[in-house]
Amino acid sequence: MMMSSSGKQSESEAASKAGAASIEDGVGGVQVTTFSELVDDVTLHFQIIRLPKQIFAWIGCNSAKFGDLYAAAPTRPSNSVSVASILGGASDNTGSGIARRLVIKTGLNVIVACNMPKNSPMLEANAEKKLVEKLIALGFSRPKSPGPGLSS
Amino acid sequence: MGGLEQRFPVPYKNLSLEIKGNRTDLVICRYDDHFLSSQVMATQIGTMGTILHARKEEGVSIQPTFHVSVIFGKRDEPMLLAIARQLIEQISSSASSLPLVLSLGLKDHSAETLKGIVSAVMENRLW
Numbered sequence: 440m441m442m443s444s445s446g447k448q449s450e451s452e453a454a455s456k457a458g459a460a461s462i463e464d465g466v467g468g469v470q471v472t473t474f475s476e477l478v479d480d481v482t483l484h485f486q487i488i489r490l491p492k493q494i495f496a497w498i499g500c501n502s503a504k505f506g507d508l509y510a511a512a513p514t515r516p517s518n519s520v521s522v523a524s525i526l527g528g529a530s531d532n533t534g535s536g537i538a539r540r541l542v543i544k545t546g547l548n549v550i551v552a553c554n555m556p557k558n559s560p561m562l563e564a565n566a567e568k569k570l571v572e573k574l575i576a577l578g579f580s581r582p583k584s585p586g587p588g589l590s591s
Numbered sequence: 592m593g594g595l596e597q598r599f600p601v602p603y604k605n606l607s608l609e610i611k612g613n614r615t616d617l618v619i620c621r622y623d624d625h626f627l628s629s630q631v632m633a634t635q636i637g638t639m640g641t642i643l644h645a646r647k648e649e650g651v652s653i654q655p656t657f658h659v660s661v662i663f664g665k666r667d668e669p670m671l672l673a674i675a676r677q678l679i680e681q682i683s684s685s686a687s688s689l690p691l692v693l694s695l696g697l698k699d700h701s702a703e704t705l706k707g708i709v710s711a712v713m714e715n716r717l718w
Contacts, residue, residue, distance in 0.1 A: 464605050468637065469616040473599045486601055488618055491637030497622075503600035505622040505692065508642075510663055525663045526644060526692065550639060 461573070472577065478565045485570055489577065493548040496541065498534070498555060498566050506554025511538035513546060526552075533563045537570070544571055545579045604715050610707035613698050621717040624689065640696025641665040643672065645679035647688045655683060670700035677709045685718065 461474035470489040475482060484499035497505070507528025514521045520542045522535050529535075534553030541549045555562060603620040641664025648656045659675045675693050682691060697704060 462599065468614075469605060469607075469618055471603060471605050471618060473601070473603075475599060484600055486599075486603070486620070490616075490639065493638040495639060497601070497620075499600065499622075503623040505624055508662075508692070510642075523663070525642065548638060550642070 470577075472573065474573065476569050478569070479561070481562060483562075483566050483569065485566075485573065487570075487573065487577070493550065494541070494545065494574070494579070495550045495552075496537075496570060497552040498537070498570065500553075500555040500562070500566075502554060504554045506552050507532055507534050509534045509538040509551045509553070510549070511535075511542045511551070512548045513542055532557055533559070536563065537567050540567060541570070541574075545574060547579070602717055604717065606715060608711055610711070611699065611701065611703050613704075615708070615711070617711055617715065619712060619715055619717055621689075636696035636698065638696055639694035641668070641671055642692065642694045643675040644690065644692055645675040646690035647679065647683045657683070668700055670702075670705055671695050671697075674705050674708055677705070678712060681709070681713055682716075682718065685716075689718070 461472060463470065463472045465471070468491050472487040472489070473485065475484045477483075482501050484497075484503065486497040486499075488495040499506070507524065508526035509522055509528065510525050511520055511522040513519075520539050522539045524532070524535060532553075533555040534551050537553060538549055538551040541547075541551065555566060601620055601622055603618060605616075605618050607614065607616050609615065642662050643659065644662045645657060645659040648658055650656055657676060657679050659672050659679065661671065665671060674695060675691065678693060679691050682689070695708070
């Protein structure tokens with residue numbers, strides 16, 4: 440069995456950086472970005488795992504619980520988006536709306552894990568805004584023509 | 592609104608290795624109530640692949656039992672379930688009983704690959 444480990448261990452630490460410190464770590468085709476924001480007395484943690492053809496995003500609200508898991512993707516031939524709840528949750532929970540709108544904005548397959556409470560539209564909107572800002576900063580945007588959605 | 596100067600609460604490891612000639616990217620994360628172990632074959636798959644859920648069952652018997660299932664993706668590949676089962680058994684035997692969310696985007700489903708993935712995850716475990 441051929442196995443060689445060429446990666447490095449990394450633990451994200453924002454302790455020594457001021458401001459909205461964002462930790463990015465890329466090995467091979469997978470890049471992990473983590474950051475935290477304080478929004479209206481709520482601490483939101485974001486973890487974005489970027490794969491060549493997919494995005495995984497975890498949003499933690501005041502805790503590091505995994506939360507509910509959703510999968511969303513563009514659905515051909517129409518321009519619609521389909522969302523499935525795959526662990527916990529339901530179609531009206533916070534994560535499913537975020538997953539859907541992430542696909543609309545990036546055109547990629549997304550997997551979203553989110554432990555935010557239901558019925559908190561302001562919190563959901565803030566979290567989504569921060570997440571999309573970061574995705575745009577990392578180079579994701581909706582493609583103008585059909586094809587892979589990655590523009591970076 | 593502002594940034595925070597504190598340690599990110601989810602420890603993770605991101606590494607790349609080779610299993611049976613295939614470049615394998617491995618991401619292992621630990622949440623408060625779950626482990627997430629992601630493995631991607633970046634060369635061809637480029638996505639998380641099939642997602643499985645594995646947990647130890649609460650029971651009164653001395654022998655632990657485990658529940659392993661595919662929650663998204665290929666449901667006809669028994670090797671994926673075998674990998675998840677091996678991992679949850681090993682995780683549970685080394686103290687922790689957190690459930691596991693495992694995603695496997697594999698180019699081949701051989702026994703050698705199973706061993707490679709299980710040993711890579713156990714070598715780089717966060718528990």
